[in-house]
Amino acid sequence: MKTNTRNTFQKWLLSAALFASVFSTYPQIGVGITTPEGALDIVSTNSAFILSRVANTAAVTNPINGMIIYDQSEKCFKGYQDGRWTACGFQYIENNTGNNTIVIDVTSLTGNIWMDRNLGASQVATSSSDILSYGDLYQWGRAADGHQLSSSGITSAIAISSNPGHDNFISQDTSPYDWLVPKNDNLWQGVNGINNPCPSGYRIPTSPEWDNERLKFATNDRSGAYESDLKLSAAGLRSFISGTYDNTFSSGNYWSSTAVSDGVIILQLQSNAILYQILPRAFGFSVRCIKN
DSSP: OHHHHHHHHHHHHHHHHHHHHHHHHOOOEEESOSSOSSSEEEOOSSOOOOOOEESSGGGOSSOOTTOEEEETTTTEEEEEETTEEOOOSEEEEOOTTOOOEEEOEEEOTTSOEEESSOTTOSSOOSSTTOGGGOOOOEETTOOSSSTTSTTOOEEOOOBSSSSOSSOOEEOOOSTTOOSBSSOOTTTTSSTTOTTOOSOTTEEOOOHHHHHHHHTTSSSSSHHHHHHSTTOOOOOOEEOTTTOOEEOTTTOEEEEEEEEETTEEEEEEEOSSOEEEEEEETTSEEBOOOEEO
């Protein structure tokens, strides 16, 4: 009896040792791979890894440090650390036209956080004349309703509501050259602006914020704007009279939220200078969003 008991115990010890050896030597989990290179290694050529998708961070009742979730309310990934969830680390903005922009932060020399590309752009500029970095051209104060796309139609019928109800670019050849009557200075003011086209937590920059950035550029011209952390490009403009495109490659025109009289202050990039102009709201110009 004692011999059998001893043999059984020895076998149990051997099994335990082998079990421990296996899991100490191979502590990884592999999916689609027999030799994982990390704690979890997933390999696939036609699928993807999906994180937990929650309605919002409040739905996670007992968060712990290191958690990562996809927040469906803000359409971005968030992580949890030391009592709070991070701001959106990766998201995209979409509008009812299906034209989406990936949202990635870039911190400039002023310490402000901006989107790293123009609204509607498919990539960060590789030069000031990089077509893929131009993005869309918005009329000041309008939402991302489709009018900003190069494929949009043109109408001369002036809007009487901040939501025109169509996706046409509104041309105007009569002063004050606004797509909307009466004018509304609050459409693009702050993150809660009525028609703020920027993603959650972002807004249209003010004119002083643009000027603070300009003062950090290596040179006060189009090249200096491109060489900065913001990588600004020269998308040109869309005429408020005809709706046609002009000055592509040669100038960059960026809206601010600073309304003055019947116009708005813009940042204009030229080959030999950077100017501030007060121009009509029916122009089509580039939009770069700043984090609130």
